[in-house]
Amino acid sequence: MFNYKIEEMMKNIKIVTILLFGILFSSCNDDFLELEPLDAIAQDKIFKDPGLAATYLNKVYSGIPNGFNRGWYMLDAASDDGENAYSWAGSNSRFNTSSITSSNSPFNGLWNNSYRQIRRLNIFIANYDLLEGDIKEVNRLKGEAHFLRGFYYAEMLKTYGGVPLISTAQDLETDDLLVARNSRVETTDFVVADLNEAANFLSNATDASASRASLAGTLALKGRVLLYEGRYTESATASAAAIAAADGLDSDYQKIFLEDGTKEVLFDMQFKDPDKGHWGNLFNTMKSTGSISGWGGTGPTQNLVDEYEMQVSGKMIDEAGSGYDAANPYDGRDPRFYATVLYDGAAWKGQTIRTRPTGSEHIDTSGDWTKTGYGLKKLIQEDRAHGDLSIQHWVFIRLGEVYLNQAEALIEANTNLSGAVTAINMVRQRSQMPDIVIGTQSELRAKLRHERRVELAFEEHRFWDIRRWGIGGDPEVLTIYKVDMDAAGTHLGKSVWETRNWNAKDVIFPIPQGEMDKNSNLTQNPGY
Numbered sequence: 001m002f003n004y005k006i007e008e009m010m011k012n013i014k015i016v017t018i019l020l021f022g023i024l025f026s027s028c029n030d031d032f033l034e035l036e037p038l039d040a041i042a043q044d045k046i047f048k049d050p051g052l053a054a055t056y057l058n059k060v061y062s063g064i065p066n067g068f069n070r071g072w073y074m075l076d077a078a079s080d081d082g083e084n085a086y087s088w089a090g091s092n093s094r095f096n097t098s099s100i101t102s103s104n105s106p107f108n109g110l111w112n113n114s115y116r117q118i119r120r121l122n123i124f125i126a127n128y129d130l131l132e133g134d135i136k137e138v139n140r141l142k143g144e145a146h147f148l149r150g151f152y153y154a155e156m157l158k159t160y161g162g163v164p165l166i167s168t169a170q171d172l173e174t175d176d177l178l179v180a181r182n183s184r185v186e187t188t189d190f191v192v193a194d195l196n197e198a199a200n201f202l203s204n205a206t207d208a209s210a211s212r213a214s215l216a217g218t219l220a221l222k223g224r225v226l227l228y229e230g231r232y233t234e235s236a237t238a239s240a241a242a243i244a245a246a247d248g249l250d251s252d253y254q255k256i257f258l259e260d261g262t263k264e265v266l267f268d269m270q271f272k273d274p275d276k277g278h279w280g281n282l283f284n285t286m287k288s289t290g291s292i293s294g295w296g297g298t299g300p301t302q303n304l305v306d307e308y309e310m311q312v313s314g315k316m317i318d319e320a321g322s323g324y325d326a327a328n329p330y331d332g333r334d335p336r337f338y339a340t341v342l343y344d345g346a347a348w349k350g351q352t353i354r355t356r357p358t359g360s361e362h363i364d365t366s367g368d369w370t371k372t373g374y375g376l377k378k379l380i381q382e383d384r385a386h387g388d389l390s391i392q393h394w395v396f397i398r399l400g401e402v403y404l405n406q407a408e409a410l411i412e413a414n415t416n417l418s419g420a421v422t423a424i425n426m427v428r429q430r431s432q433m434p435d436i437v438i439g440t441q442s443e444l445r446a447k448l449r450h451e452r453r454v455e456l457a458f459e460e461h462r463f464w465d466i467r468r469w470g471i472g473g474d475p476e477v478l479t480i481y482k483v484d485m486d487a488a489g490t491h492l493g494k495s496v497w498e499t500r501n502w503n504a505k506d507v508i509f510p511i512p513q514g515e516m517d518k519n520s521n522l523t524q525n526p527g528y
Contacts, residue, residue, distance in 0.1 A: 047127035050137050056124060057141065060148050061211065063117045065110065065155070066269045066394035067379075067460050068278040074298040074376075079462040080477045081304040081453065082376075083497065085287065085296030085368045098501035102510035102528045107159050111512050114152045115166070121149045122169040136206045140213075143201030147213035147221070150194035153187060154225050158464055159509050161525060162187045180521040188229045195222040210265045211393075216245035217266035220402045227405050228468055232413035239406035242266070246399045249430045254339035256400075257379050258392050267397040277389030285386040286342060286375035287368045289360045292349045294386045296368030298458070299375050300341045302481035302494045307453050308337035314434030329491045335431050340457050342375035344489055349382055356485045363482065371497055373483035378458050395459065403427050404452050411444050420444055424451050473502040503527065 046052040067074055070090075077084040078095035086092065090106040093099065100106075124145050131138045156163045164179035165187060182190070195218050202215040210217075223239035226232075247263040256262050260270050271277050285294025309315055310332050315322035323332060330343050338346075342361075346353045354360045355373040363373040381392050407423035410416045418438055424447065425435040436447050449469070453462060466472045478500045484492040505527025516522055 047124070047130040048132050050131060050133045050141060053124070053128070053131060053141050056120070057144055057148065060117045060120050061269075063113055064151065064269060064396070065113070066278075066396075067458075068280040068390070068394055070106065072283065072297075074284065074458060075460045075463045076458045077298040079466060080480060081301060081457055081462045082298045083301050083371045083480060083482075084298055085371060091298075096498075096500040098503045098506055100506065100509060100528075102513040102516065102524065105509050105512065107509045108512040108514075110155060110159060111515055114156050117152055118149055118166060119169060121145050121152075122167060125149070126169055134206070136204060139201040140205035140208060143198045143205055143215075143218070144208075144213040146194045146198035146201065147218050150191045150198060150218075150225075151221060153191045153194070154221065157184070157187050157191060157225070158228055160511055161508055164522075165190050178519045178521045181523060184229070188225065188231075191225050192222060195219075195225070209270075210261070210268050211270045214245075214266060216242050216247075216399075217397050219245060220266050220397050220399075220405075223402060223405050223409070224397070227409050228464070230412075232409040233415070236406055236409035236413060236416075236419075239402050239409060242402050243399065243406065246402070249399055249403075249426065251430065253336055253431055254378070256398060257395060258381060260393050264399045265393070265395050265397075266399060266402070268393040268395045270393045271389075271391040273389070273391055277391050278394075279390060280379065280392065281381050281384060281386040281388075281390040284376045284380055286353070286361045286370055290351060292351055292386070296370065297376065299370045299372050300457070301372050301374070301497075302483050303476075303479075304453070304457060305337070305341060305343070305374060305483075306481075306494075307450060308334040308341075309433065309454075311335065311433060314428075314436070326491065326493075334433055334454060336454055336457075338377075340376075340378040342377045344373065344483075344485060346377075348375075348377070354489070355483070356489045357487050359489075363485075371482060372480070373485065376458065400427050400430070400455055401459075401461070404448065404455060407444075408448050408452070411441060411448055414441050417441065417444055420448070424448060427451060427455055467507045470507075472506060473504075478502055 046056050072086055073084045073089040073091035074082065076082040077089070077091035084091045094104060094106060128142050128145060131141060153163070162182050162184040165182045166179060170177060198213060198218045199215060199222070202213060202218055208214065219238050219242035223235050223242055226235035226238060246266060250256050250262045250264040256264055281294070283295050284297030285292065286299070287293050287296040306317060310317060310323045311334055312332060313321060313323050317324040325331060330345060342348055342353050344353060344355045344359065353375065355363050355370055355375070357363065361370060361375065363370050365371070379392065381390060384390065403423045403426050407420040410420040410423070421436060421438050421444065428435060428451070439447070449465070452465060456462070466477055471477055480497045480500065481494045482497040484495050486492060505525070508525050510525050510528035511522055516524060
């Protein structure tokens with residue numbers, strides 16, 4: 001027993017030493033794990049030891065883009081749900097003006113980063129049969145590698161369409177690096193195959209935290225990818241399997257986005273004090289004349305606010321019998337409204353928000369003040385000083401989305417509309433909203449699209465939904481509304497804040513010009 005403890009202690013010392021070396025070295029070179037001197041270590045150590053293998057994969061997890069690190073905007077500010085207070089941010093200066101080019105696209109960094117991480121994963125997959133130890137732990141690591149590769153390719157698929165599929169670690173001296181694009185169908189099939197492989201491993205694997213791959217998360221991602229690509233029957237099946245593998249919805253909608261470890265979250269990126277954080281709170285806290293003043297950032301639009309139904313009736317505010325009172329427009333709405341939007345009269349950080357003219361958080365056409373009369377509450381930590389690093393997690397996949405993915409797939413397949421109603425109502429019931437009832441395919445499609453918009457607001461779904469549904473150029477999507485109030489806070493209705501631009505090419509994004517210049521075998525997306 002004593003010798004065993006000594007051996008374990010020495011093993012842990014070796015692991016810590018290698019990890020410390022890696023941290024120091026990678027601070028100088030992001031590609032630390034790809035350097036030649038480490039190749040021998042990788043063969044002999046990293047891919048045999050599950051602890052070192054997990055550390056290797058950590059590098060890949062950390063490379064996933066999240067909604068808090070897109071710069072000075074959130075992606076929903078480039079949809080009709082949000083408006084950025086900064087006129088110069090990428091959301092306003094490029095997305096909303098239809099000014100994307102192959103040289104200035106905010107998604108240009110995704111290409112290089114994804115292939116860098118895919119190369120790491122290809123090396124890992126080529127060597128993972130060397131792993132020793134408990135079979136369930138080994139299976140988890142193998143499953144994580146396939147999940148991650150599928151995740152990165154899925155991100156590129158929805159952004160660029162078909163991309164070059166590289167499944168082996170390329171040799172820089174002997175391999176042809178000028179790989180042509182695969183078709184969209186081929187790319188989709190590759191992603192699905194990787195996720196199937198991941199699910200096979202993860203079905204007999206140890207459990208891990210939500211910040212690592214799981215069986216439910218893998219099946220959920222598969223359902224999402226197939227939904228986006230119009231393979232509805234397969235999508236519904238995958239989402240149903242994910243629901244069966246998950247632990248259920250959380251009862252508190254708002255806490256899902258602020259607390260780690262909630263059962264609904266299937267895959268996230270977590271942050272911890274004191275050295276791993278982000279600036280989501282600072283960037284997106286409303287500008288104010290008071291002590292709560294942040295940098296403005298992303299605020300909800302009146303377009304989104306009008307989507308929140310009346311709780312008592314389950315009807316839209318413009319429907320007869322809804323119970324809406326124009327004199328008290330924020331009373332009695334869907335509870336998700338109060339978890340998502342800061343409005344005139346809302347309580348926040350011990351103060352009362354005043355977005356009325358001359359109010360402490362007043363609407364304004366210039367500066368970093370709210371442009372719409374609303375501020376973002378969802379995702380933002382009220383109990384943390386907004387000038388400090390933020391540590392709330394970013395949720396990539398959660399069960400609420402999976403139910404809605406399943407519902408949409410069933411509606412579009414037109415095979416089980418009652419099953420779609422059940423799935424939608426599972427999400428509504430969590431927020432104490434009245435059930436919807438069965439209707440025609442067209443009626444349920446509208447209900448589903450409404451529910452996605454409300455349930456998933458500011459989680460980076462609306463940006464992609466308007467593209468895959470083909471509604472990005474619709475006038476109601478391009479016309480952005482703000483609230484109208486007088487100095488006393490009397491609600492006067494709404495008015496147009498801005499009208500955005502849209503071109504057919506905006507449904508997808510260009511391959512970065514630098515990649516086009518390097519690889520003559522690549523073909524650019526139409527319009528770029």
